[in-house]
Amino acid sequence: MVAPPDNDVLWARALHHTYNGSPALTGVSLGVREAEILAVHGPRGAGKTTLLRCLAGQLVAQEGEVWFNSAPVHTMGTLQRERLRRDRFGWIDPEPTLVPELTAWENAALPLLLRGCSHRAAKAAALEWLERLDIGPCATRRPRGLLQFQRQRVAVARALVSMPTVLFADEPTATLHSAEASQVLRTLTAAARSHRITVVLATHDADVAELADRTVALLDGRRVNSVEVNGAEGRDACSLSA
Numbered sequence: 001m002v003a004p005p006d007n008d009v010l011w012a013r014a015l016h017h018t019y020n021g022s023p024a025l026t027g028v029s030l031g032v033r034e035a036e037i038l039a040v041h042g043p044r045g046a047g048k049t050t051l052l053r054c055l056a057g058q059l060v061a062q063e064g065e066v067w068f069n070s071a072p073v074h075t076m077g078t079l080q081r082e083r084l085r086r087d088r089f090g091w092i093d094p095e096p097t098l099v100p101e102l103t104a105w106e107n108a109a110l111p112l113l114l115r116g117c118s119h120r121a122a123k124a125a126a127l128e129w130l131e132r133l134d135i136g137p138c139a140t141r142r143p144r145g146l147l148q149f150q151r152q153r154v155a156v157a158r159a160l161v162s163m164p165t166v167l168f169a170d171e172p173t174a175t176l177h178s179a180e181a182s183q184v185l186r187t188l189t190a191a192a193r194s195h196r197i198t199v200v201l202a203t204h205d206a207d208v209a210e211l212a213d214r215t216v217a218l219l220d221g222r223r224v225n226s227v228e229v230n231g232a233e234g235r236d237a238c239s240l241s242a
């Protein structure tokens, strides 16, 4: 086993994964650089969610390696991967999954409370993120009293509140109207850039992918190209792999 290059915060090599014999990932390799926003783009069923879950340590691919800095995620035990996810990663699902009994701020504060942060500090941080996402006035409402886009903003606040090293966003705006979607994405990418949070964003929407620094395209579980979106001229803008 060889550790990844120094400037890659995440690195996957030759990932293969099947569900009941049908392939979801077929030999996918990629590196994610520190503080970059990487879009994983492809049509439905291309393998985006499976790739993000492997990179985030939620799923161990049947073959291949995943590294987080110099730590081999693919050989970690369940507890170690859980700790890594809790301490270093954030995750946003396509549908917000909030705890129904908790208020918006309590949901947003959860990652900090689980890490042992004081109640007062966790609340202050959660309220700050809810304000940034323009849902400060909803802080004391429970999820059932919120609209879908407000619930998704709470989920975004929860993913950012602990300042993760890497934020995984799986189709984070799939259930939102376009105006809502672009507001959420703008806030998310601005926060990531200002705090140097690395983002891996799965999307089937080419417009969403344009917000990223680089796009990796998947098709039928294979990586088909890699395109630098911002400032790509003169650099290795397009490469074939797999």
Ligand SMILES: Nc1ncnc2c1ncn2[C@@H]1O[C@H](COP(=O)(O)OP(=O)(O)OP(=O)(O)O)[C@@H](O)[C@H]1O
Pocket: 019, 020, 023, 024, 042, 043, 044, 045, 046, 047, 048, 049, 050, 051, 202, 204
């Ligand atoms: N839990 C599962 N059990 C069986 N098959 C699965 C499972 N999860 C994904 N698949 C299959 O694996 C392939 C890749 O799915 P995946 O969800 O990773 O793709 P995706 O690009 O994220 O698609 P979508 O945009 O629809 O979420 C698809 O053929 C899908 O049907």
